[in-house]
Amino acid sequence: MANKLYPDAKAALDGLLFDGMTIMSGGFGLCGIPEKLIAALRDAGVKDLTVISNNAGVDGFGLGQLLETRQIAKMISSYVGENKEFERQYLAGELQLEFNPQGTLAERIRAGGAGIPGFYTKTGVGTLVAEGKEHKDFATASGTETYILETGLVADVSIVKAWKADPYGNLIFRKTSRNFNPMMATAGKVTVVEVEELVPAGTFDPDHIHTPGVFVQRLFVGRDYEKRIEQRTVRQREPA
Amino acid sequence: MANKLYPDAKAALDGLLFDGMTIMSGGFGLCGIPEKLIAALRDAGVKDLTVISNNAGVDGFGLGQLLETRQIAKMISSYVGENKEFERQYLAGELQLEFNPQGTLAERIRAGGAGIPGFYTKTGVGTLVAEGKEHKDFATASGTETYILETGLVADVSIVKAWKADPYGNLIFRKTSRNFNPMMATAGKVTVVEVEELVPAGTFDPDHIHTPGVFVQRLFVGRDYEKRIEQRTVRQREPA
Amino acid sequence: MWTRDQQAARAAKELQDGFYVNLGIGMPTLVANFIPEGVDVTLQSENGMLGMGPFPFAGEEDPDLINAGKQTITELDRTSYFSSTDSFAMIRGGHIDLSILGAMEVADNGDIANWMIPGKMVKGMGGAMDLVAGVKKIIVLMEHNAKDGSAKFKTACTLPLTGKGVVDMVISELAVLARPAKGAPFRLIELAPGIDLDMLKGRTEGHFEA
Amino acid sequence: MWTRDQQAARAAKELQDGFYVNLGIGMPTLVANFIPEGVDVTLQSENGMLGMGPFPFAGEEDPDLINAGKQTITELDRTSYFSSTDSFAMIRGGHIDLSILGAMEVADNGDIANWMIPGKMVKGMGGAMDLVAGVKKIIVLMEHNAKDGSAKFKTACTLPLTGKGVVDMVISELAVLARPAKGAPFRLIELAPGIDLDMLKGRTEGHFEA
Numbered sequence: 001m002a003n004k005l006y007p008d009a010k011a012a013l014d015g016l017l018f019d020g021m022t023i024m025s026g027g028f029g030l031c032g033i034p035e036k037l038i039a040a041l042r043d044a045g046v047k048d049l050t051v052i053s054n055n056a057g058v059d060g061f062g063l064g065q066l067l068e069t070r071q072i073a074k075m076i077s078s079y080v081g082e083n084k085e086f087e088r089q090y091l092a093g094e095l096q097l098e099f100n101p102q103g104t105l106a107e108r109i110r111a112g113g114a115g116i117p118g119f120y121t122k123t124g125v126g127t128l129v130a131e132g133k134e135h136k137d138f139a140t141a142s143g144t145e146t147y148i149l150e151t152g153l154v155a156d157v158s159i160v161k162a163w164k165a166d167p168y169g170n171l172i173f174r175k176t177s178r179n180f181n182p183m184m185a186t187a188g189k190v191t192v193v194e195v196e197e198l199v200p201a202g203t204f205d206p207d208h209i210h211t212p213g214v215f216v217q218r219l220f221v222g223r224d225y226e227k228r229i230e231q232r233t234v235r236q237r238e239p240a
Numbered sequence: 241m242a243n244k245l246y247p248d249a250k251a252a253l254d255g256l257l258f259d260g261m262t263i264m265s266g267g268f269g270l271c272g273i274p275e276k277l278i279a280a281l282r283d284a285g286v287k288d289l290t291v292i293s294n295n296a297g298v299d300g301f302g303l304g305q306l307l308e309t310r311q312i313a314k315m316i317s318s319y320v321g322e323n324k325e326f327e328r329q330y331l332a333g334e335l336q337l338e339f340n341p342q343g344t345l346a347e348r349i350r351a352g353g354a355g356i357p358g359f360y361t362k363t364g365v366g367t368l369v370a371e372g373k374e375h376k377d378f379a380t381a382s383g384t385e386t387y388i389l390e391t392g393l394v395a396d397v398s399i400v401k402a403w404k405a406d407p408y409g410n411l412i413f414r415k416t417s418r419n420f421n422p423m424m425a426t427a428g429k430v431t432v433v434e435v436e437e438l439v440p441a442g443t444f445d446p447d448h449i450h451t452p453g454v455f456v457q458r459l460f461v462g463r464d465y466e467k468r469i470e471q472r473t474v475r476q477r478e479p480a
Numbered sequence: 481m482w483t484r485d486q487q488a489a490r491a492a493k494e495l496q497d498g499f500y501v502n503l504g505i506g507m508p509t510l511v512a513n514f515i516p517e518g519v520d521v522t523l524q525s526e527n528g529m530l531g532m533g534p535f536p537f538a539g540e541e542d543p544d545l546i547n548a549g550k551q552t553i554t555e556l557d558r559t560s561y562f563s564s565t566d567s568f569a570m571i572r573g574g575h576i577d578l579s580i581l582g583a584m585e586v587a588d589n590g591d592i593a594n595w596m597i598p599g600k601m602v603k604g605m606g607g608a609m610d611l612v613a614g615v616k617k618i619i620v621l622m623e624h625n626a627k628d629g630s631a632k633f634k635t636a637c638t639l640p641l642t643g644k645g646v647v648d649m650v651i652s653e654l655a656v657l658a659r660p661a662k663g664a665p666f667r668l669i670e671l672a673p674g675i676d677l678d679m680l681k682g683r684t685e686g687h688f689e690a
Numbered sequence: 691m692w693t694r695d696q697q698a699a700r701a702a703k704e705l706q707d708g709f710y711v712n713l714g715i716g717m718p719t720l721v722a723n724f725i726p727e728g729v730d731v732t733l734q735s736e737n738g739m740l741g742m743g744p745f746p747f748a749g750e751e752d753p754d755l756i757n758a759g760k761q762t763i764t765e766l767d768r769t770s771y772f773s774s775t776d777s778f779a780m781i782r783g784g785h786i787d788l789s790i791l792g793a794m795e796v797a798d799n800g801d802i803a804n805w806m807i808p809g810k811m812v813k814g815m816g817g818a819m820d821l822v823a824g825v826k827k828i829i830v831l832m833e834h835n836a837k838d839g840s841a842k843f844k845t846a847c848t849l850p851l852t853g854k855g856v857v858d859m860v861i862s863e864l865a866v867l868a869r870p871a872k873g874a875p876f877r878l879i880e881l882a883p884g885i886d887l888d889m890l891k892g893r894t895e896g897h898f899e900a
Contacts, residue, residue: 079603
């Protein structure tokens, strides 16, 4: 079998990086982000990046690290509210930003991975998001409705965080840390994955695999996950 | 919780059927077909059906039963090679047939369930399948390529076979009997599901659920599954 | 006049047994506290979860388990997880019965604006445009007037839209305005205690049938 | 001239270590018997499986586990299952390295016809159109001539097409014809034992570079 295992993030990215490249980065907020690969991108110093990610991290963590070093030229995101450095660079005109509705972003990534160059959606019709896009009417159960054309997205490299992998690159995600990761795994020309645990071949029930190994080119086990929580909300135990 | 559980196929279909309706039926070949629901459709006698199913069963089993009784007016399928009665009715002009490439059929069903009225694909460009369809050029990594527009599919009722369900309608499929079932579950105005086993709430690992309960309106446990094999292929044990 | 909790409780009356519901960030989150007895609803979180449970007990937070507001939450015996793509296929495909959202402005044709103020830093629309376009019924929970006193239910939105003609019901601290179908005019359904029609009209710009 | 097994073995030489491969029904299935030593390939079955194993031992057939030819098969330690939609997303998205298919006709511009004969009952294209449109490399394994002696590698297909300009290599019992890229002309790569260029040309209609 072609070996997919690498010792660490640096080794897993070796030879893949170039200035001006497009990178998809999994995660929702700070949940399920590829911590180790983002840090390795920072250390590699690659620049003028276009980064496709639902959010932009926070100051000093996640994609915030690549903003601090000015490695990102453009973000394609749905929500970037959690990052002061982002706001500063954007308002200073140092950073380009393309907002996509979250579901449109997710579907564009799926489409890119599935060989679908364009699809129609009702999301954003009549808003700024629809400006300059092709409009088309389709007959539906409730009459004719107008939809807009959205295009598929692909990346030079997708960086993905999963929970567990086997040596074939089969992946399993955990709870809501799944989010954008499985789709991004399909839409990278090369997909590099970090996991918390590598299990022996044959460990997974083949009905439970979320991402089949065909989508994973490189793989390593990350250590000491920080997994920061953005909004720690708790309830009190009822008095006994 | 709204009750989704019904005693049997007949009860689960009660009130949903009308002549001329469109039905999606899961399965690939005879693998993962909703045996009990197909038999109940036959018994109900509903007619002039448009049936969306990858295949058309075999003589006397699966959708073949609805062909025998002339309940099907039109099939939307990718391959119907296994059925003599189908051939007879088709050649006699008694049955309409719309062939879709298998992947286009699968994607059209997903699109219908996902609120996507149309998408572009390369499949079928330059063939009979493309005739009369909108063509559009998209820029790709390898230059400009031509794609055709395919539309989403929905059904009045989807009939689905899963392996296990819980009372919330969460579903798990088994091996290659998954096939078209999960997508069809999303594309029925009403989705009726038969399973081999009902498990108590909370039994499933929520990371392993294939179809979330939101897509399932009615549910019952089928008994004595026949699960016919079309091509029984085996190998010999090596002599010891 | 209703308090914020009463407003949320009024919105909770719109929940029906068996509904799948998506609650927006802020006041809509409060609705979960007022789900009527005997009504079972399943909460969807658009980051990839159906069957959202309450906040965890202190010390039991799981960084891999958050809602769309990035808050730590818990799972239930009905919970399923899925990808963002599958989550929005569920939303866009019309499988969610109800979404309750906040808004900066709603117009009497059902337009809603709740994501950007020109000239201010824009954080992004997140999933709001997908929700208003895809969910079967859209309820807006908002204050009746802005801080400057201007009406938030208007003849036309002045801010960039989140969705066009999508709102079905507005619940403010003064009243409930609703319409039976997209395209129909809004109508007054209920006044909060101590509010009469003239008071409501005086503080409203958009048209509604009394 | 190659036997069917030799033809399949010749096709198997095109497999590279780590390839994900989809094998069509019929002669292409034989290729699995000739995978070279040291070359690890993963077989995809378009009904929703990656990592297809051999036929089961008698008595161990599982009706829930079949391949795209509806044959009973087994799983391996690498196997994963997925829906038909995900399976064809994998195919259409260009994630499968190689597909080996049968054909009734191939044209020297790469067109392929393998799904219908006008006037005969048509069984359907199944996944063939998706495979030829989506898979990175398409190899056709076919007899060099039809039963009536006519060449199957032609200047133009006479039957309705399965795909346009998609074939990269043709392996018949006489020769291997291939081209370095879609759009390039076919070239003779290899002759079967006992076949010379004139014999090949005499039995071929389509153009190829010698």
